[in-house]
Amino acid sequence: MRNIILQAKNINKNFGERNILKEITLDIRNGERIGLVGWNGTGKTTLMRILMGLIMPDEGSVKRLPMELNIGYLPQSTDYEGVLDGLMLEGNEELLLKATSRLGLEKLQNWEKERYRHLSGGERLKLALAAIWAKNPSLIFLDEPTNHLDLKGVNWLVDELNNFHGAAVIISHDRYFLDRSVTKVYEIEDSQLKEYEGNYTEYRNEKQRLYEQQVRDYDKQQRKIRMVEEQISTLKQWSEKAHRDAGKNRGDSENRQMGLKEYERVKAKKKDNQIKSKTKRLELELSKNKVEKPKEEPQVLFDFEASGKRGKRILEAKGLTKEFGDRVLFKQSHFYVKHGEKVGLLGSNGAGKTTFINMMMGSEPISNGSLWKSDTLKIAYLSQDVSDMPSEKTAMEYLSFSGWERVTKARTIFANMGMKEEKLLKPISTLSLGERTRVKLVKMIMQDYDVLILDEPTNHLDLPSRERLEETLESYQGTLIAVSHDRYFIEKLCDKLLLIEDQQIKRVEMGLKDYDKKQKEKIEPDKKEKQEIKAILDTKITELLGKISMVVPGTEAYAEMDEKLLELMKRKKEI
Template identity: 30%
Template sequence: MTTIARVRNLAKDWKGRMIFEQVNMQVESGERLALIGLNGSGKTTLIRILMGEEYPTEGTVERMLPLEHWDWMRQQEDEEDLQQERTVLEVARQGKRELWSLRAVLDHYEQQLNDPDILQSTDRYNEMLQQYGTRMEQYEQLDGFQWEVDVEKQLTQIGIGEELWAIPYSSLSGGQKTRVRLAAVLTRDTRLLILDEPTNHLDIETMEWLEQRLREYTGALLFVSHDREFVDRLATSVCELTPSGMTTYKGGYREYRQHKEQELRTQEAMYKKQEQQRKALEESIRRYHEWFNKAHDAAGKQNEVKITASYYKAKAKKNISRYHAKEKALERLEAERVDKPRAGDQLHFELEAGEFKGRTLLEFKNVHFDYDLNRNAADRQLPSKPVEQMMLPNNSQHRHSPHSSAAAELFAGVSFQLERGDRLAVTGANGTGKTTLLRLMLGQLKPSQGEIHRHPALQIGYFSQELESLPTELTLLDSLLLLPGMTRTEAQTILGCFLFRREDVHKVIGTLSMGEKCRAALIRLYFGGANLLVLDEPTNYLDIAAQEVIESVLQSYSGTIVLVSHDRMLVRRLATRLLMLDGKGQAAMFNGNMDEYEQSVQRRQQEERSGGKQADDKRLLLELRLAQLMAGSADSATGGLSAEYPVSQTAKGTNKQAGRQAENVSVSNPSLSLVQEIRQLRRELERFNR
């Protein structure tokens, strides 16, 4: 493999605080490196240093490949694209700056050549036409027109249809913007591609498409992602960034976790062994010290005979040598000391379920829901529960679907039951109505037809991906002190469990980062005492370590859960039932987990492939037989379809023509059996062609 870049002893501080140090890494051609680390560990800063947009405090970056062969999809949109109101197609075409600039020049020439003033001046027109021709020839030599087709094809494949190409890029949703930026970088010829959070806002179907597309990419890939399954399926190595350096682990996410667990077990074993050795050395030193003092005192007594005093002095000298040897051994052990394994700075909490003795928590009966743009969606909303219950959000307005027309029916006769103990994952592409379904469950939206029955003892804890229910004007500490009986000490302890410590507790909620707001929203669930958790993207904006804690907490929760999440590993490990929305108004329930569903899909695909091949073979045999009969080469006496005919290229070439000729061609003096067989063949082929 060819080395593309090498990083040596890199360090970066910010306002006197060291973000990371002693970072060493190497990027080889063909590798797919996943860069992971806690939020705030400096992953994006490291990428900016690699791209030359920022300088390290210490260390060096060696680039064996010039930066013009690198490309980088940033986590945030380019402000220039937002400010200049560029269209979707314009932003996507910026993946190849050279061709994009040349295309802009050609567009300018085309406008000038249509200018009436230039048309009236033959010399100016001919001069500009010649310049236009030169540029056009250059554009063709660079395969510019093929590049335009590739960009449009990439946009279509990733779900950005032609109807969106001419609208301002800034008007797109977060997921759509991510797709456009992906289309831009994936159509550029690069040898190192860097992607910072490419899976943000993408639905599962698009993520799977992206995985396949990146597997086909032949250059080196360095990507940052908090999607564990994306890392597991794509990465050839995982690079973990910590304040003290970087460690690289071969394989995907599962191999990374195995390595980390093995490291922890090894560290624990070494720590225990060293502790035993340390205690043994300290005990030996203590005993030798006692023996030395004893021998020294005995040798110093005046009444001892000379030979006895000499004996005690020799013994004291021997013990002092052993004493010093043990001290040196202890010093060596301390120098090689292994620290006691400690869990990283992570969330620490549990969710307790409220009591529920019934069987069915809620039921959808033939539920229909549509968006009527002639009426305010708020008119259909029910009032939510008060803030003091810290459950459902207040004044939450449901947004219209971007796909809705004057009256777009999102659900058309959805029926299902939610039973006690269910772990139900609601799945479907973006825009299929997952969040709308949750809000119908909550009672924030009313069905346009059908019924939703909720058990009287139902208590719902709701986590909204919009995080709109947080009291943004309060500090974290003040928001807890509003609770009855809450003391300042208890509030600070609880906030510490959610990683809000020291001065963090005085932060105003509205100023928090999205990851911090997620943790603040989890605190509200902690106090809810719900018997049903309705969770809409609960792990968005959280790093991998926090995601694992949330996963563990939810697995231990004894109540019922309804989950919408693009975190496929969370769905895989938590869900016991799947409610799949097809975007056409229907919902299908699968009673099993994600692994079982994928196995059933694979079986069905195998059956379809098997059945499809058998059907093709049978059709070819029928067409071959018909071709033989119409050519007069078959023995009319044998008739029927009992004989087996080999499927050949001749049959494939003549089958369609033979089928068309069957209506018009006659065989001289045909026997009755021959006519009957021809008719039977035609009927069989007609069934295949329907």
């Protein structure tokens, strides 16, 4: 069994009257990769910070083994300012440069200060992750590590975690990443911790199995309760009748004479005892083996409607070019988007995805070429930055809806998305990143749009919300342009791609899974050809072996065949 390096016992944490964490006990062992999941607001980050010693629990203890445990921490943030301080620390340069190079950030040692000021969110995240790995930690805490990470970065992080000898605790809503990186899942639900073995898919399957089993057990118990209650009800009716008959239409002298009154009383008492006995047995059964009613997951409902009629092309680029000084993001790019298409916008960190979106929205100028879009379009844009909202306003003030029907609909959507009424009346600055994303989504949902441009829409959404959003967007009739590093999200929704690669934006007439398959075939273009040649050589070798067995050794014919056989085997070995 692996060594335990951190123990938490009976952790309790309250915020005001709200109980966030209740009697949390867990062990973290060396080599474990633990996914920490749960709805937004359930206390995942709070628990992580308690385990790290950044905040104290109200009750309980955290013990590190050894005490001087070297911990690396990536906070849930969009700037990582603290993590990026002192990147080129003495003794860490080699590890840091190795990590950043693998992440696609070349020659970090030659970067000027100006370069750091223009980093994308993904580039800043890569630097933060590289800085953590350069410190050789034995325990790593990662809070949403893939939110701004491109596919190359995600693959790097998965490889690093799988080769990591220490332990890792990861908060993530990226299902693709969790499936490939974690070996255990801790779920926080109703302030308590539940443990599941395996990756995310295995956790969901086991959770569903347990839920279905609880439904069956609960239904079975309810049927039994109803049966016993019906028996008790019948006994009560008999008892009441016996009590009435004990003195019905007779005087005391007559009843004493006939003994009927006493008889009915005895019968009534017997029924009363049966009722008490059945009631007691039922209460005892429920106290020992009561099956709680299964709690269904809250339903997150999104309702995007597209206005307008379906048309043809709504966006077209000809020779589109974007430069920042000497730096070229993309040039001479030709592509289009049709109405009703669902398009994934992909590219590495810093390739220019958000810049291109800003060009579509008209907030970023074009360096060269043209970018036409239909004038009649109603476009909604969900940016990945949730810090641009008025922090002093409440959610309802930010939405500024008037009219009872619209306000009621907004409140209903918030409730379906798991946001309580009290949250809507607090300043936006007090809301979590996931809750702020929900506020932005509600603003979009409440209006009819032809085009939805979503820049990392799932970044701060919990897993159930991501899945519900996917289901809704599948049935959305308008045009969708999505930037996302959530691979499952792109694979499920987008059957067309706009790919920023080699300083060009190009349209790809297929989804991500098919595109990756095609790229793998391109990497080894001669693989099939080699296999075909090898098969032909095997046939010739087999044929020649058959012939040479019929020839006398030492003859000229034997020598010729032997030389040819050696030549064929040499060619096969080379292939």
